Amino acid sequence: MITTTKGLMDEALLDKREGTIENDNETTTWVEYWLDGELVHRSAHVALKKSMFAGLEAASLG
Amino acid sequence: MANTQSMCTSFMGQLLNGGHQFGSITLTSRTSLTSPTKDTFKAALYLVGATVNASTTAYSATNEVSSANYSAGGETITNANVPVATNSSSTAGVAYWTPSASIVYGASATPVTFAAFDAVLVYNSTQGNTAVSVHTFSSQTITSGVFTLTMPTSSTTTALLRLSTT
Numbered sequence: 001m002i003t004t005t006k007g008l009m010d011e012a013l014l015d016k017r018e019g020t021i022e023n024d025n026e027t028t029t030w031v032e033y034w035l036d037g038e039l040v041h042r043s044a045h046v047a048l049k050k051s052m053f054a055g056l057e058a059a060s061l062g
Numbered sequence: 063m064a065n066t067q068s069m070c071t072s073f074m075g076q077l078l079n080g081g082h083q084f085g086s087i088t089l090t091s092r093t094s095l096t097s098p099t100k101d102t103f104k105a106a107l108y109l110v111g112a113t114v115n116a117s118t119t120a121y122s123a124t125n126e127v128s129s130a131n132y133s134a135g136g137e138t139i140t141n142a143n144v145p146v147a148t149n150s151s152s153t154a155g156v157a158y159w160t161p162s163a164s165i166v167y168g169a170s171a172t173p174v175t176f177a178a179f180d181a182v183l184v185y186n187s188t189q190g191n192t193a194v195s196v197h198t199f200s201s202q203t204i205t206s207g208v209f210t211l212t213m214p215t216s217s218t219t220t221a222l223l224r225l226s227t228t
Contacts (some may be wrong), residue, residue, distance in 0.1 A: 003173040043207030
């Protein structure tokens with residue numbers, strides 16, 4: 001069963017579409033379920049690849 | 063307006079003043095706070111029209127996503143990883159931290175519906191909701207579904223937050 005804008009529905013009644021986005025920043029997968037041309041469910045999973053980097057430097061004295 | 067991925071500048075300044083605490087530590091002096099507990103960090107999602115970036119100093123509900131089964135302020139980050147500090151040479155090193163689990167918005171029994179969003183703000187809800195960092199990703203929408211945000215591997219090169227001397 002799939003949660004949809006119309007309540008729980010049998011997956012077999014729906015048109016399932018999936019996709020992936022892959023780049024340096026992330027790997028994203030998504031899944032959509034459509035009913036008679038209407039999007040009724042969309043979930044996504046974003047896996048981040050990059051970190052936030054901050055450099056630190058001690059000042060020279062004298 | 064646009065969201066920009068960056069370490070929040072205010073966060074770096076607050077680090078120097080002990081304004082954030084990702085893990086437990088035993089201090090030699092800080093009056094009665096000799097063994098403080100961890101702060102609680104949260105992750106809030108922002109719409110593509112928001113402006114969260116290096117200038118962001120604290121969490122705001124402005125242009126945050128909204129939905130049934132999503133509370134303003136986002137989800138609490140699972141924080142079982144203590145910060146790690148390691149030397150790469152006698153003059154350089156790196157300290158890093160990554161949440162210990164994926165952040166999940168919604169569930170099969172409690173789905174969410176989000177308009178287009180592309181950023182998450184990590185912030186310290188214990189210390190006045192002070193901003194930590196902004197992370198961007200491809201614009202997503204969620205319709206009666208679940209959004210899962212998985213963190214990068216916790217290491218010297220990929221951890222979510224890294225401070226390094228060069």
